[in-house]
Amino acid sequence: MNLDKFDLAILGVLQGDARASLQDIGTAVGLSSTPCWNRIKRMEAAGVIKGYTVQIDPAAVGFMDTVIVHVTLESHSEEMLYKFGQALAQIPEVLEAFLVSGDYDYFIRIAVRDTRDYERLLRERLYMIPGIRHSKSSFVLRRLKESALPLHLAGAQTRG
Amino acid sequence: MNLDKFDLAILGVLQGDARASLQDIGTAVGLSSTPCWNRIKRMEAAGVIKGYTVQIDPAAVGFMDTVIVHVTLESHSEEMLYKFGQALAQIPEVLEAFLVSGDYDYFIRIAVRDTRDYERLLRERLYMIPGIRHSKSSFVLRRLKESALPLHLAGAQTRG
DNA sequence: AGTGAAAAGGCTTTAAC
């Protein structure tokens, strides 16, 4: 799907506030609300927009610790990589999971209530997954930035 | 701020669709729209809800690669940790940055158009920050999960 | 605290350019 500068501008506004009204979006990007609406629906249908979500303070709902865990597996067969990923995805505390190149196989980020919960999660969930060889945990001391894509650096792009 | 089961249920609905109407939220959690509205405004004011955002397919806007970079610094003084973090936050391609315990100081996740962009970013931006000692990059081959807090595991919590 | 109704405003569609 091809995106022009208006599409990118609309995405930029929605990244800042997904509940912005069509009028405000239109004013911000220099269009009226109708074309904005059409463009948003088009991007939703094309999968450019995957959804809208709320940003919650983890500490406010009781998740006091974030831990990043590096995992190595016993084998690098496609079957094991896939099955391990599926098992990871079923653990609700796992917020992000990346299959990566390099020394490790998976990087995962988990949210836990406290260190006891973390210990239990590691022992009772993560190490119960077949194929895990080793893990290394790093506690997050400070979170500096939250993801928003730098859309001003994005060019229009054609995608399958 | 104390959150009851209705607050958590509302957050759960909004995590799934931040543009859900108050009527739909009310139906989903078993309340009418007015108390849902009051609770949302209360959580926004208290900072439990930090904002609403759109989830964009990075590839659709031209960011074909995600790289996770581990960074060590020359010193662990508070000043250096802080200054480095501030410099990181100013790089638009840096989507997430965590100050962590363990062998490394920072874990950062960056979005780049391609490997050439990544190389340029590393050389012209990251290694220009004073105090950087070493970095190690891992390319993301597959992204398995995207963060949504497991609110069913969250208890009501009192926060400063 | 919650409900339900009414007013205000925004969304979505249609029509026209």
Add this chain to the structure above:
DNA sequence: GTTAAAGCCTTTTCACT
């Protein structure tokens, strides 16, 4: 592709429980 206007639905307020 765009703007403008009409109808409908949602948000927001208010009176009451």
